[in-house]
Amino acid sequence: MKILAAFGRYIILMGKVFSRPEKWSIYYRRVISEMDQLGVGSIPLTAIISVFIGAVITIQMAITLESPFIPQFMIGYATKETMILEFSSTVIAIILAGKVGSNIASEIGTMRITEQIDALEIMGVNSAAYLILPKIIATMIFFPFLAAFSMIVGMFGGFLVARMGVMIPNDYIDGLLYYFDSYEIFYSLVKMTVFAFLITSISGYYGYYTKGNSLEVGKASTTAVVVSSIMIMIFNLLLTQLMR
Amino acid sequence: MIKCENIFKSFDGRTVLNDISVTFETGKTNLIIGRSGSGKTVLLKTLVGLHEPDEGSIYFDDVCYTDLGFKARKAIRKDIGMIFQGGALIDSSTVFENVKLPLDLFTEQSEAEKRERVEFCLERVELSHAPHLYPSELSGGMIKRAAIARAIVLNPRYLFCDEPNSGLDPQTSIVIDNLIQSITREYNITTIINTHDMNSVMEIGEKIVYIHTGYKWWEGTKDDILNADNKELNDFVFASAMAKRARGK
Numbered sequence: 001m002k003i004l005a006a007f008g009r010y011i012i013l014m015g016k017v018f019s020r021p022e023k024w025s026i027y028y029r030r031v032i033s034e035m036d037q038l039g040v041g042s043i044p045l046t047a048i049i050s051v052f053i054g055a056v057i058t059i060q061m062a063i064t065l066e067s068p069f070i071p072q073f074m075i076g077y078a079t080k081e082t083m084i085l086e087f088s089s090t091v092i093a094i095i096l097a098g099k100v101g102s103n104i105a106s107e108i109g110t111m112r113i114t115e116q117i118d119a120l121e122i123m124g125v126n127s128a129a130y131l132i133l134p135k136i137i138a139t140m141i142f143f144p145f146l147a148a149f150s151m152i153v154g155m156f157g158g159f160l161v162a163r164m165g166v167m168i169p170n171d172y173i174d175g176l177l178y179y180f181d182s183y184e185i186f187y188s189l190v191k192m193t194v195f196a197f198l199i200t201s202i203s204g205y206y207g208y209y210t211k212g213n214s215l216e217v218g219k220a221s222t223t224a225v226v227v228s229s230i231m232i233m234i235f236n237l238l239l240t241q242l243m244r
Numbered sequence: 245m246i247k248c249e250n251i252f253k254s255f256d257g258r259t260v261l262n263d264i265s266v267t268f269e270t271g272k273t274n275l276i277i278g279r280s281g282s283g284k285t286v287l288l289k290t291l292v293g294l295h296e297p298d299e300g301s302i303y304f305d306d307v308c309y310t311d312l313g314f315k316a317r318k319a320i321r322k323d324i325g326m327i328f329q330g331g332a333l334i335d336s337s338t339v340f341e342n343v344k345l346p347l348d349l350f351t352e353q354s355e356a357e358k359r360e361r362v363e364f365c366l367e368r369v370e371l372s373h374a375p376h377l378y379p380s381e382l383s384g385g386m387i388k389r390a391a392i393a394r395a396i397v398l399n400p401r402y403l404f405c406d407e408p409n410s411g412l413d414p415q416t417s418i419v420i421d422n423l424i425q426s427i428t429r430e431y432n433i434t435t436i437i438n439t440h441d442m443n444s445v446m447e448i449g450e451k452i453v454y455i456h457t458g459y460k461w462w463e464g465t466k467d468d469i470l471n472a473d474n475k476e477l478n479d480f481v482f483a484s485a486m487a488k489r490a491r492g493k
Binding site: 022023026107110111114116118119121122123124125 | 289292293294318319321322324326328329330332333334335336345346348349350404
């Protein structure tokens with residue numbers, strides 16, 4: 001019953017979020033600013049995690065596929081497939097749910113408890129749209145770029161360990177070039193776009209309905225990350241089934 | 245003029261406002277006073293539209309606000325300025341951006357016109373030296389003054405202030421009080437201030453409404469309040485030893 005009530009409130013909030021903005025120009029500026037804060041600000045984290053995971057996947061594949069019957073380039077191929085299909089969308093999305101989701105929930109939650117949202121409402125501003133919509137648009141545009149960036153950096157991480165002697169670098173590159181299906185990229189980017197919406201809207205919801213004091217902001221932030229992560233996993237399953 | 249008639253408001257079955265009827269006059273600083281938890285903040289938030297009354301009507305001049313739909317209410321809200329207890333400035337924006345926000349959202353003015361208006365408002369509250377500062381870099385008094393500048397930037401007809409002096413030293417409190425009063429007179433607006441600061445009451449209280457346990461217990465002027473024959477009001481007004489001594493004299 002509680003979950004249903006929360007879902008109802010989430011839908012109502014989304015109704016407010018997607019109602020007509022007061023002024024497009026203000027929202028446009030806010031979208032650019034959010035892209036910088038939530039998107040560009042996440043590039044270093046994405047790069048660090050992707051390069052290391054790409055490297056680790058390559059090492060693990062090299063150990064697992066060590067057989068005279070399996071060609072070496074399959075290590076590069078397996079690394080590429082893992083990065084494109086799951087890591088660069090799903091795992092990066094979960095990491096971003098931690099970073100961006102908690103940021104959004106705590107920012108909006110703090111605005112709620114310090115009456116900044118009330119101040120916007122009194123001015124006649126649709127506070128839900130003003131605060132949440134630019135974040136949703138910004139992440140839905142930028143996160144797919146992060147996913148694409150993660151794919152490239154992850155494969156580069158694999159190349160680095162190949163160069164260090166894990167395998168022959170040329171075989172690794174052959175593996176990356178072997179059987180390229182652009183649909184896989186499309187599938188991954190679509191997933192990331194959906195995950196971006198989930199992370200931002202769920203975190204915005206928990207922040208917007210924060211009540212009480214700073215303790216509640218912390219709780220809202222944690223709940224936002226947990227619920228976003230669970231929803232990412234559920235939608236990952238659904239989208240994989242739908243788009244396979 | 246703002247008028248409320250027979251306002252009731254309850255939360256989770258607990259009645260917070262009980263049959264409140266009062267008229268707040270234009271061009272005057274109207275004060276709502278009362279102990280903590282008496283319901284004065286709920287009354288202010290109900291008047292301003294942040295809470296919906298369970299029963300009763302609220303009039304902004306001749307317009308019944310409680311009968312209006314979302315769009316019509318939005319139009320009235322553009323005539324309302326509010327100063328919150330903590331200032332409620334947007335943390336991620338500078339003082340200049342905070343004051344400019346209502347102009348960005350609700351006017352078609354050019355950037356030069358907006359800049360001129362913001363600078364005028366900041367000068368009016370003596371904050372023209374700090375447009376580039378963020379709320380975290382401001383003192384308590386500066387936050388309140390920035391909030392006043394933001395509240396008056398659209399030339400409101402109604403000004404609401406929720407404990408504008410809370411957390412301020414007595415001298416700064418007087419500065420803020422006088423600023424609110426002079427703005428009220430200068431622009432002939434209806435100002436409602438929520439406070440439990442007796443200095444404010446005696447300094448700027450042109451009309452005072454005392455709320456006690458959710459009821460309107462007393463109303464009058466600052467001249468009436470010292471001689472009021474009302475036990476609860478007297479207990480509130482003369483709570484401090486200094487006030488009692490002053491009354492004795």
